Amino acid sequence: MNAQIRRMTVLVVLMFLALLAGVTWIQYAKAAELKARPDNTRSYYQSFDHDRGPIIVASGQVIASSTEVDDDYGYQRQYANGPLYAPVTGYFTVLPSSTGIEWAENQVLEGTADSLFWSRIQDLVTGKEPMGGAVELTIDPVAQQAAWDALGDQKGSVVVLDAKTGEILVLVSKPSYDPNLLAAHSRDDILSAYEQMEQDPDNPLYNRAIAGNLYFPGSTFKLITAAAALESGNYTADSELEAPAELDLPNSDHKLTNFGDSSCSSTGTMTMAQALTVSCNTAFGQLGMDLGQDALNAQAEKFGFGQDLAVPLTVTPSQFPQGMSIANTAMAAIGQYEVKVTPLQMAMVASAIVNDGRLMEPHLVRTERDANLSVIATTSANELGRPISAETASTLHDMMVAVAVNGTAQRAAVDGVTVGAKTGTAQKDADHAPDVWTVGFAESGGRSLAIAVVVEDGGSAGAGGTGGTVAAPIVSTVLKAVLNR
Amino acid sequence: MATVLPATPRRGRWAELFLLLIALVLAFMAYAQVALAATGSLPADMTAYCGGFTGLVVAAHIVLRWRAPYADPVILPMAVVLNGMGLAMIYRLSLRYEATGSGNASIASRQLIWTIVGVVGAVVTVVLVRDHRTLRRYTYTCMILGLLGLVAPLVPKLGTAAYGARIWIHFGPLHFQPAELSKILLTIFFAGYLVANRDAMALAGPRVLGLQLPRFRDLGPIALAWLVSLGVLVFERDLGTSLLFFGLFVVMLYVATDRPSWIVIGLLAFAGGVAAAYKLFSHVQARFQIWLDPFNPEVLGRNPGGSGQLVQGLYGLGNGGLFGTGWGRGRPDLTPLAFSDFIVTSLGEELGLTGLLAVLVCYLILAERGLRTAIGIRDGFGKLLATGLAFALAFQVFVVVGGVTRIIPLTGLTTPFLAYGGSSLLSNWIIVALLLRVSDGARRPPPATSEIDLTPIIASEQERRAAAKVADGEATQVVRLS
Numbered sequence: 003m004n005a006q007i008r009r010m011t012v013l014v015v016l017m018f019l020a021l022l023a024g025v026t027w028i029q030y031a032k033a034a035e036l037k038a039r040p041d042n043t044r045s046y047y048q049s050f051d052h053d054r055g056p057i058i059v060a061s062g063q064v065i066a067s068s069t070e071v072d073d074d075y076g077y078q079r080q081y082a083n084g085p086l087y088a089p090v091t092g093y094f095t096v097l098p099s100s101t102g103i104e105w106a107e108n109q110v111l112e113g114t115a116d117s118l119f120w121s122r123i124q125d126l127v128t129g130k131e132p133m134g135g136a137v138e139l140t141i142d143p144v145a146q147q148a149a150w151d152a153l154g155d156q157k158g159s160v161v162v163l164d165a166k167t168g169e170i171l172v173l174v175s176k177p178s179y180d181p182n183l184l185a186a187h188s189r190d191d192i193l194s195a196y197e198q199m200e201q202d203p204d205n206p207l208y209n210r211a212i213a214g215n216l217y218f219p220g221s222t223f224k225l226i227t228a229a230a231a232l233e234s235g236n237y238t239a240d241s242e243l244e245a246p247a248e249l250d251l252p253n254s255d256h257k258l259t260n261f262g263d264s265s266c267s268s269t270g271t272m273t274m275a276q277a278l279t280v281s282c283n284t285a286f287g288q289l290g291m292d293l294g295q296d297a298l299n300a301q302a303e304k305f306g307f308g309q310d311l312a313v314p315l316t317v318t319p320s321q322f323p324q325g326m327s328i329a330n331t332a333m334a335a336i337g338q339y340e341v342k343v344t345p346l347q348m349a350m351v352a353s354a355i356v357n358d359g360r361l362m363e364p365h366l367v368r369t370e371r372d373a374n375l376s377v378i379a380t381t382s383a384n385e386l387g388r389p390i391s392a393e394t395a396s397t398l399h400d401m402m403v404a405v406a407v408n409g410t411a412q413r414a415a416v417d418g419v420t421v422g423a424k425t426g427t428a429q430k431d432a433d434h435a436p437d438v439w440t441v442g443f444a445e446s447g448g449r450s451l452a453i454a455v456v457v458e459d460g461g462s463a464g465a466g467g468t469g470g471t472v473a474a475p476i477v478s479t480v481l482k483a484v485l486n487r
Numbered sequence: 488m489a490t491v492l493p494a495t496p497r498r499g500r501w502a503e504l505f506l507l508l509i510a511l512v513l514a515f516m517a518y519a520q521v522a523l524a525a526t527g528s529l530p531a532d533m534t535a536y537c538g539g540f541t542g543l544v545v546a547a548h549i550v551l552r553w554r555a556p557y558a559d560p561v562i563l564p565m566a567v568v569l570n571g572m573g574l575a576m577i578y579r580l581s582l583r584y585e586a587t588g589s590g591n592a593s594i595a596s597r598q599l600i601w602t603i604v605g606v607v608g609a610v611v612t613v614v615l616v617r618d619h620r621t622l623r624r625y626t627y628t629c630m631i632l633g634l635l636g637l638v639a640p641l642v643p644k645l646g647t648a649a650y651g652a653r654i655w656i657h658f659g660p661l662h663f664q665p666a667e668l669s670k671i672l673l674t675i676f677f678a679g680y681l682v683a684n685r686d687a688m689a690l691a692g693p694r695v696l697g698l699q700l701p702r703f704r705d706l707g708p709i710a711l712a713w714l715v716s717l718g719v720l721v722f723e724r725d726l727g728t729s730l731l732f733f734g735l736f737v738v739m740l741y742v743a744t745d746r747p748s749w750i751v752i753g754l755l756a757f758a759g760g761v762a763a764a765y766k767l768f769s770h771v772q773a774r775f776q777i778w779l780d781p782f783n784p785e786v787l788g789r790n791p792g793g794s795g796q797l798v799q800g801l802y803g804l805g806n807g808g809l810f811g812t813g814w815g816r817g818r819p820d821l822t823p824l825a826f827s828d829f830i831v832t833s834l835g836e837e838l839g840l841t842g843l844l845a846v847l848v849c850y851l852i853l854a855e856r857g858l859r860t861a862i863g864i865r866d867g868f869g870k871l872l873a874t875g876l877a878f879a880l881a882f883q884v885f886v887v888v889g890g891v892t893r894i895i896p897l898t899g900l901t902t903p904f905l906a907y908g909g910s911s912l913l914s915n916w917i918i919v920a921l922l923l924r925v926s927d928g929a930r931r932p933p934p935a936t937s938e939i940d941l942t943p944i945i946a947s948e949q950e951r952r953a954a955a956k957v958a959d960g961e962a963t964q965v966v967r968l969s
Contacts, residue, residue: 003742003743003745003867003870003871003874004862004870005743005745006741006742006745007858007861007862007870007874010738010741010742010858010874011855011858011859011880014851014854014855014858014878014881015851015855016875017881017885017889018848018850018851018854018881018884018885020640020885020889020894021847021884021885021888021889021894022844022847023890024842024888024889024892024893024894025804025835025840025844025888025892026840026844026849027892028801028805028893029804029805029807029808029809029835029839029843030805030808030809031842032805033805033806033807033808033809034805036801036802036804036805036806037802037805037806039782039802041787041798042802042805042819043821044799044802044803044805044806044817044818045803047818047821127728221581265542266768289694406645444862
């Protein structure tokens with residue numbers, strides 16, 4: 003019988019080989035696929051049931067953290083000062099749709115990022131509970147709060163960039179929401195809170211700084227038109243532009259007029275620098291038609307229009323329309339028609355101007371750290387491109403300083419600081435007051451900052467609001483906060 | 488003058504003690520880690536647990552030194568480590584159930600009691616059964632008791648159905664799965680029956696297509712086994728037990744007769760039975776559907792009879808990945824019956840692929856040691872008994888682990904030593920005791936030359952039968968007469 007028993011031994015070994023192969027197939031080859039299945043509540047609980055790392059702002063202040071609780075999820079995510087930082091942190095929810103840094107830096111916060119491999123190995127050896135890593139942001143909490151307060155009850159957004167590094171120092175969107183409500187552990191609570199936020203006519207869930215519905219840039223777009231003109235080599239700051247009281251638009255009944263139907267110049271012509279200072283629509287409308295839509299579009303793209311960008315939150319690309327009539331090109335040149343931008347995009351334009359034509363890649367994450375807060379990755383300054391030459395940048399710089407000193411943006415000034423700015427008052431439709439803008443920069447003590455402020459519907463001033471009266475003072479307040487003045 | 492000294496064979500008792508200590512340390516570390524992960528402190532009964540378990544295992548070891556000094560030294564440590572892992576996982580789940588109120592928290596203490604009962608049962612078996620050949624006297628008693636055990640759950644009031652299968656009987660508060668003990672009793676019966684009748688079954692019969700077919704009247708026993716398995720399948724709705732008994736019988740029949748035709752006939756008969764059951768019973772169809780298409784939303788959502796449990800088990804395994812979540816850090820409690828039918832996926836989740844492979848290899852070693860014992864033992868009854876017990880264990884692991892990993896359709900069977908359940912633990916410990924007993928016989932050195940009985944072992948069929956009646960000194964090899 004021994005021969006048969008040996009054959010049965012072979013059979014037993016084969017059965018076990020099948021089992022070994024089976025479990026290897028499931029636990030090795032198929033594991034990722036199984037984990038990714040939407041109905042896999044395990045991965046879903048798993049992501050909660052461990053110590054998710056904190057999100058920290060520049061001064062070491064913790065704005066998102068996890069505390070242990072006694073329920074199915076194990077840990078509760080908490081947001082200190084939730085609404086203030088909501089457009090940055092986003093929310094970490096038990097519904098499968100986290101947003102913001104919680105979404106973009108999930109692997110670090112969860113502790114599953116490749117960069118945390120060694121600390122996971124250490125935890126494995128020491129038997130320590132695996133903990134998520136920390137994410138340190140570039141946000142300046144004092145300036146963030148100042149921007150939040152300066153906007154007050156108005157809807158809108160403030161973005162401040164460090165022009166030399168691309169660090170995003172301020173990213174405010176108002177009205178905001180409380181991410182704590184969406185981090186609740188009851189699905190019903192979350193859903194009802196979410197529904198309420200989503201149905202709110204003020205759209206608190208929009209991240210107005212980088213996404214949302216985008217804004218008409220209005221006259222702030224004249225910076226790009228001027229840049230295109232200077233880059234063409236045919237214009238200087240002193241080039242005389244035609245500046246009629248009314249500009250006839252070809253093949254159109256529409257006439258382009260200036261703010262308050264005023265005439266920019268008694269002579270009918272003015273230099274480009276003067277035109278920018280008083281924000282002359284007819285001069286820039288004509289300039290836009292002369293340059294042509296292709297030149298405008300090319301310049302806008304160099305500044306980042308139409309480009310995908312992750313900071314690491316996904317930024318909605320700003321739009322410059324294609325295939326326009328000449329009349330519409332004139333409108334687009336002054337930031338109307340279908341030109342749509344994010345405040346971040348306009349801050350990027352200002353940052354290239356103040357940084358000698360170099361556009362730095364905006365980013366929110368300063369460092370990624372392991373659970374012991376040792377730095378595992380630092381975001382380095384990265385040049386996205388050179389949309390304008392250093393000369394053009396210098397010319398525009400001086401033109402913008404003039405706007406802040408003599409022109410429409412005088413209220414953006416900060417004592418003892420070189421401030422340049424450009425205002426905008428973007429018409430939307432008959433029912434709404436215009437969205438008002440100020441885009442600018444400040445130089446002080448070796449630092450170069452770029453800022454964009456937009457206030458919707460004329461802000462508290464309503465239909466009478468302009469960029470110079472409503473948005474410019476916010477620029478001044480925020481710059482003071484950043485520069486500690 | 489030269490003297491011939493008999494070589495002292497290695498008994499391996501010290502090796503066994505060493506392996507037992509490793510097994511115990513693994514079990515205790517698992518037990519401690521479970522509590523550390525759940526509560527941050529050691530289990531309250533850590534000292535009692537370690538002391539008690541060590542005492543129990545060392546007592547078993549001492550009894551082996553006394554009653555079965557040549558027993559295989561690897562078998563007991565494998566059983567201990569598997570039992571210890573099972574206890575740790577059941578304890579881990581009970582802590583979770585206690586914390587959330589989502590399940591029965593008393594499973595850990597009960598399993599601990601059943602472990603004691605199991606080990607004591609094994610020790611008693613080793614002490615009482617001094618020689619495995621005495622069991623052969625009870626061949627037909629075992630058959631009757633074994634069959635009664637199989638049909639007992641069908642008796643009204645005595646039997647109860649749970650989770651769709653009618654395989655439990657209860658006396659007052661005690662619930663028992665008699666099929667687990669029937670497994671041993673019927674293995675003894677098969678071994679006794681086959682060793683007496685194998686010649687007739689092996690040699691007579693026509694040859695068709697190169698296969699030597701059995702005589703029609705020799706088909707009786709296999710037909711009976713087939714009918715009983717089908718009865719279990721149909722009336723108790725227990726696919727696993729049915730498959731186990733039939734597979735066990737066919738394999739023992741093949742080993743006894745060396746006729747592959749038995750395997751062919753057996754497979755055909757089983758396939759036919761399953762095909763008929765598939766046509767007739769919706770629950771069999773459901774099992775196949777779950778096996779082939781568990782992620783189909785319709786199959787997944789069906790309740791009862793959906794694939795939710797299987798899918799949860801797969802998610803558990805996937806969650807464990809290569810190295811597992813660590814003791815107490817996964818979510819095996821999300822899988823229904825994570826402590827019994829699906830304890831393998833619970834272990835796979837927390838110990839990972841590496842841990843689960845180690846557990847499977849422990850089973851393989853246990854089965855291999857049993858089969859090696861079968862080769863080493865000199866009597867035919869012992870060979871069949873050890874083969875049957877070892878194969879039953881291996882096959883049971885294959886059926887249950889193959890079920891949760893979708894190698895074969897999912898059937899309800901307990902995972903030996905790991906899964907929660909008293910009947911299963913006790914009967915598996917008795918299997919270990921019997922394997923130890925047979926291996927003691929296999930490894931024991933032959934008596935000194937002067938004591939050897941020089942009567943010829945085999946002369947003719949008649950003499951062989953006469954010798955069999957004495958029930959001692961069974962023939963090792965049959966002389967083929969054809």
